[in-house]
Amino acid sequence: MKVKVRYLAFFRDLTKCSEEIFEIPESEAKVADILATVSEKYPRMKDYVNSGEFVVLLNNKSAGLGDIVVEGDEVILMPPISGGSHYAFVDSVDPVVLLDAMLKALDDSAGAVAVFIGRVKGSIDGKKVSELYYETFEPMSTSALAKIGEEESLGHGLLYATIYHKKGSAKPGEPVLFIGVASESRENALSALGAILERVKHEAYVWKLEKREDGEFWILEDRKRVPRG
Numbered sequence: 001m002k003v004k005v006r007y008l009a010f011f012r013d014l015t016k017c018s019e020e021i022f023e024i025p026e027s028e029a030k031v032a033d034i035l036a037t038v039s040e041k042y043p044r045m046k047d048y049v050n051s052g053e054f055v056v057l058l059n060n061k062s063a064g065l066g067d068i069v070v071e072g073d074e075v076i077l078m079p080p081i082s083g084g085s086h087y088a089f090v091d092s093v094d095p096v097v098l099l100d101a102m103l104k105a106l107d108d109s110a111g112a113v114a115v116f117i118g119r120v121k122g123s124i125d126g127k128k129v130s131e132l133y134y135e136t137f138e139p140m141s142t143s144a145l146a147k148i149g150e151e152e153s154l155g156h157g158l159l160y161a162t163i164y165h166k167k168g169s170a171k172p173g174e175p176v177l178f179i180g181v182a183s184e185s186r187e188n189a190l191s192a193l194g195a196i197l198e199r200v201k202h203e204a205y206v207w208k209l210e211k212r213e214d215g216e217f218w219i220l221e222d223r224k225r226v227p228r229g
Contacts, residue, residue, distance in 0.1 A: 086161065158183045
């Protein structure tokens with residue numbers, strides 16, 4: 001079978017190749033088998049593969065070593081994100097600081113920057129809200145943010161993406177979510193921002209407990225509220 005492998009950033013320099021087609025004798029293989037084939041052809045890649053210092057996507061989705069690769073699939077290999085992770089659950093979300101860091105990280109190729117800031121509402125259905133509590137499950141929660149950011153960055157051709165989400169207790173008016181994206185075009189930036197926001201709402205491992213004057217409620221999908229206890 002034929003499988004396309006693409007190399008990004010530092011790995012493109014190591015292989016001196018942006019993409020290529022590998023002929024695999026079997027009708028299907030695991031991602032680990034593809035990595036072994038790449039390492040055999042490019043010995044300098046072996047250290048990074050063996051140490052786990054890489055990110056791999058299969059058909060633009062985050063993949064594990066045991067995922068199955070079939071005819072016509074595309075495997076993308078990239079180094080870990082430079083400068084530390086841009087995706088995290090944090091005790092405090094400061095939009096000013098995060099936006100400043102993002103703008104300083106961009107070069108002149110970025111023609112558009114789009115940002116979403118989520119805040120705690122002070123009233124829901126006419127009832128006063130005193131607090132929201134965000135419960136996470138690490139490392140799955142942060143890994144989910146990274147998966148969303150990496151996949152949407154690739155799918156929309158972003159130059160930069162960052163997602164910071166509040167964990168723990170938050171009061172009305174407090175910022176709880178910062179999503180920032182940058183691209184060469186306005187259309188890509190705005191499209192990516194919306195896609196990331198929707199995926200964070202449905203795919204991130206975070207649960208919300210809403211505390212308000214008429215009781216406490218777990219918030220489920222589609223804004224369904226289940227009374228606590």
